[in-house]
Amino acid sequence: MRLTSKLIxxxxxxxxxPLAGALLYFFISPRFTPERxxxxxxxxxxxxxxxxxxxxxxxxxxxxxxxHRDLSNxxxxxxxxxxxxxxxxxxxxxxxxxxxxFELYYFFLGVLGTLISCxxxxxxxxxxxxxxxxxxxxxTFVIGLSIHYHINITPLIAILILCVGAIxxxxxxxxxxxxxxxxxxxxxxxxxxxxxxxxxx
Numbered sequence: 001m002r003l004t005s006k007l008i009x010x011x012x013x014x015x016x017x018p019l020a021g022a023l024l025y026f027f028i029s030p031r032f033t034p035e036r037x038x039x040x041x042x043x044x045x046x047x048x049x050x051x052x053x054x055x056x057x058x059x060x061x062x063x064x065x066x067x068h069r070d071l072s073n074x075x076x077x078x079x080x081x082x083x084x085x086x087x088x089x090x091x092x093x094x095x096x097x098x099x100x101x102f103e104l105y106y107f108f109l110g111v112l113g114t115l116i117s118c119x120x121x122x123x124x125x126x127x128x129x130x131x132x133x134x135x136x137x138x139x140t141f142v143i144g145l146s147i148h149y150h151i152n153i154t155p156l157i158a159i160l161i162l163c164v165g166a167i168x169x170x171x172x173x174x175x176x177x178x179x180x181x182x183x184x185x186x187x188x189x190x191x192x193x194x195x196x197x198x199x200x201x
Contacts, residue, residue, distance in 0.1 A: 005170035009070075012167050014134035018049040018091070021107050021138050028145045028153060029103065037100070044095040048087050056083055070176055071130070074122055081119045088112045103148065106200045107141045113192030121184070129177045129185030131167050136189030139164060144193065148201045 022045050026038050057080060060066040071077045088111055096104040114133050121128050139160040146153045164186075171177045177185070 001173060005173045008166050008170040009131065009174065009176075012131060012135055012163065014130045015050055015053055017134035017138050018088075018108065018111055019045050021111075021141055022096075022104060024138070024142055024156075025101070025104055025107070025145065028142070028149070028151065028156075030149060030151070031101075033101070041095055041100070041104070045091060048091055048095065049084075052087060053080070053083055056080070074125060074127055077122050077127075078119070081115060081122065085112065085115045085119065088115060102200055103145065106196045107193070110137060110141065110193035110196050113195075114188050117188040117192070121188075126184065127177070127181055128188060129168075129171055129182050131171055132164075132177075132182055132185030133189035135160070135164050135167050136186045137193050140190050140193035144197050144201050147197075 019042070022042055026033065026042075057066065060079065061069075065079065066076050067073065068076070071080060088108055092105060092108050092112065096108055098105040114137055118128055118130065118133060139157070142153065142160060143157060145151070146157065168182050168186075171182065172179070
């Protein structure tokens, strides 16, 4: 069970969720997007939102500024979160501006809201679950796409909700978070995306 929980935590690493959101968007959306544009957007998101933060994380770990890969120490979350906020702003401006894809634009705007909320909680000495923020943000976005395009993707939504349960269980089994931290992480993952529904759904 411990090995399975670690595997789930790794597969659903929060750093991968922005890329997963873009992939699911292009899979679900009936809107025509040139293949070259899709590849450029996905490549940009991969580099800016996954590779650069991961390399920065390795640098901080080698410098001893981060001691645990789950950022369980509150003070160690501040710099990585600032970096993620910065790269999300770059993504909004350069990779997914509203004139290219307003759905992805509002998805990343919701991600930005979640990251800022998480950073505020760090300064309030509260460690919300970033895994839950990420998976719930992704799930809420997919639900929004279903409503927006009037497409029945219930099986996909059901799979994502099962993933939510699996991630919450694994994080609690590994004693990475309390029930309260799981719940608050879920809330700040859902709320920014849900609020933005009014602008694009």
